[in-house]
Amino acid sequence: MDNQVYDVAIIGGGPAGLNAALMLGRARKSVALIDEGQPRNAVTHEMHGFLTRDGISPSEFRRLAHEEIAAYPSVSFFTEQAVNITGADGRFEMETMQGKRLVSKKVLFAVGMKDRPLHIPGLKEVYGKSAFVCPYCDGWELRDQHLVVINKGAELMHFVPLLSGWTNHITVCTNGPDELTEAEREELRQHQVLLFDSPIRQIDSQDGIVQQVVLEDGSSLACRGIFFKPELVTGCNLPRAIGCEMTETGAVVVDDFGKTNIPGVYSAGDVTSRFQQAVAAASQGAIVAAMINNELNGAAWRSKSARM
Secondary structure (H helix, E strand, C coil): CCCCEEEEEEECCCHHHHHHHHHHHHCCCCEEEECCCCCHHHHCCCCCCCCCCCCCCHHHHHHHHHHHHCCCCCEEEECCCEEEEEEECCEEEEEECCCCEEEEEEEEECCCEEECCCCCCCHHHHECCCEECCHHHHCHHHCCCCEEEECCHHHHHHHHHHHCCCCCCEEEECCCCCCCCHHHHHHHHHCCCEEECCCEEEEEEECCEEEEEEECCCCEEECCEEEECCCEEECCCHHHHHCCCECCCCCECCCCCCECCCCCEEECCHHHCCCCCHHHHHHHHHHHHHHHHHHHHHHHHHHHHHHC
C-alpha cells in the first residue's frame, strides 16, 4: 500500500477530474488522480465550445492538461482502474485492478458516462466522424446539411427544434414506433420534417462519412450527418457500490456543491448532469474542488484550534 494519505482521490481524468486536480494542486492539496485512460470522447476528432481550445483533439487536450497540472508536485497520476473503495470520511481506502492501494481523506468521482454498444449496423463506423449526439458540440460543422435524427418520443420533440438552428434539412428515423401524438406528427409535417418509423437496416458510409440511412421498408435516406440519442451508463460502478444516491438514468445525485449523500464523497462532471459538455464538466470540477478544499481547510483550522 502507498504509505501516503492523500487529501483527495479523484477517480476519472476527463475535464472535470483534470480541472479539479488543477485547482486542488494550486491549493497545495495532495491529490491522487486515478484514470484508466479510456475517455468517452476518444472517438471524436475534435472538441468544441471550450474557449481557447475550440477544435482541439481530445488526446491533445488531455496532454496539455497533464502538462499544466505537472507544475504542481502535490498531484500524482495513476493510469489504473479503481475497482473498490472502503472506509469513511477522513480515511477512504481504494484498490485498483492492478493491485495498488491508496488512502485519501476525500473522494471525488469524475467518472463520466459511457456509451452502451451501438446496435444499429454501421453507426459505430460513423460515430465521432459524421454521427454525433450534441449539436452544440458538432452542429456548426454540419450547418445547412441534410441530417438524419435518430430519436423518438418527447425527447425527439425537444431535439428537432433545437437542431433547426443549424439546418432546416432534417429527416427523422425513430427506428421503430415513434411514440408521438398525432399533434406532434402534424407539428413535424408543418415544419417539413419527414418522419420514418421503419427499423433501420444499416448506415452506409465512406471513410467515416455517412452516405445514407437504409430502412427495412426499403427507403434510402441520403444525408451528410446524423444526430442520435445515445444509450448511456455510469462510467464505473463505484459510486453506486459505495452507496451514493443515483437517478434512474445512472447519474450521481449531488447538491449545489457536488456533495453526495455519503460524507466525504463528492462528484462532478457528466456523471452528475444531462448537460454533457467538456467546458461544463471542467467548470463543475473547479467548483467542487473549491468546496473540497474549503472543507479540508476548515477541518484543519478547527483541529488546530482544539489543540491550542
